[in-house]
Amino acid sequence: MSSQPYRLYYDRMTSAFVPHVMLEEMGVDYELVHIDTGVDAHETEEFRAINPNMLIPTLGLPDGRTFGENGAQLVMLGDLHPESGMVPRIGDEDRPAFLQWLFAIATTGHTTIRRYSYPEEYSTRYDAQDSVSEAAYRQLTRFYSVLDGVISGEPWFLPRGFGPLDIYTILILIPFEGDALADILDTRPSLARLHAATHARPTVERLWNFYFGADA
Template sequence: MTTPLKLFYATGVCSLPVHIVLHELGKPFEVIRVDLRTKKLATGGDLADVTPKSYVPALELADGSILTETAVILRYLADTNPEASLAPRHGGIDRVRFDEWLHFISTEFHKAFATFTIMDRPSEESKRWAAERLAKRVTLLADGLGARTYLFGDSFTVLDAYAFWALRMYQALTKAELPETLRAYMTRLRDRPTVRSAFAAEAA
């Protein structure tokens, strides 16, 4: 029997998109909660023994190796489960455009939270600058979504799992309102059974 994938996660952080996608796949998987303050696993042991990066998400594959970085894990899950249609197949411009969006969310949006999350005592000026920069990224996401149901068309993909977490975090950090199209988009995602399942599992 194939060993299930194992997700090392912490509540409320960027492991949530991976947790959502694992539910989307409908296959058995295991989860291990991590205390990011102490870097300890709920099952005992240290996160550093899982990954020297000492942050989540970390995904243990069937062969026991560890995969890290949210965007990379999401792409891996989509590509190793093509029947789930969570990303376009490789070889065409659709996949290139898809990866362009995935990198945008990871590097231009997610990583821009740093002023609020890891900077030591940021000034009010720094927070205003960061919020204004993030707001421009939100506008780009809203324009990219347009009238579509999901970011890359009419079907849910790993992009949507990542965008859902990032937009929630943006609102929590900046207290800003989302454009109307993104508010409706977020409601659709919150109502998705796999999203509810991931939230329920992390609250347990």
């Protein structure tokens, strides 16, 4: 591969947090490209050429190819850098579980927090938005319980140790804080341990504050 660095097209308050932590933890060279979604910079023709889906985050590979979707980015980074040990290799015993729960988090967890947080995007009727959020909340709490039952690394998601599933799992808890978060974690001990251990990592906490802190 080329010696050019990875390029992470990001904005704060987005899930670019997930591949950003991965890049930092793997210790690979990368550069950040800020795309200001507040002024719809992700909807320009210039950015459409980089990611036709016009979504953040987008990851640029050292050879110049670019692509989106958190799950795909995490798998690609791990496969390109197997020495990091963060993603099970093809043939590893825990590869199937890794892929199953990575894509469950992406398709069930991540999409449902959007329905919960932005119900106006999922209904054309203003009077239906509360119902959209309520249904999303029920689906999220059920999914959190499912995750609590399959976390097997104590405290990490997989026994191999800290990895992408841990990073992505704390992201899908982001709609909740304070008492609301405590209510979710109090009855899900494995999820609570994963949440605490992941946030205790210096890289995670630094980037969490960068993306979601008071100044984000």
